[in-house]
Amino acid sequence: MGVKDLPAHSSRGVPSVCHATNRVAALAWIGLGPGRARRVWIGSALAATGALTVVGLLSATGVIGRLVIG
Incomplete structure (x- = not known):
């Protein structure tokens, strides 16, 4: 297909x-295509997804707010 x-x-x-x-x-x-470009693309997509997930969880639990405000 x-x-x-x-x-x-x-x-x-x-x-x-x-x-x-x-x-x-x-x-x-x-x-x-196959090879390095695809692996770099997948790696960067996974890293971005992971980073945004962590930031979202920290924000939802209020940890980021406490760190920024003090």
Whole structure:
């Protein structure tokens, strides 16, 4: 199945944002090709996701506020 074979609409006939996102991700994945570029891209995506998760958890628990305000 290629990128162009992915359905553009949900089962209700409404354009699906998720499908459009999947198409872009598939094109990016194919464009990176095998090897180092793909590994760097995955590593940076995982690092960013991890960093934002930690910041979000620290913010939700109030730790960041206490550190900044003192």
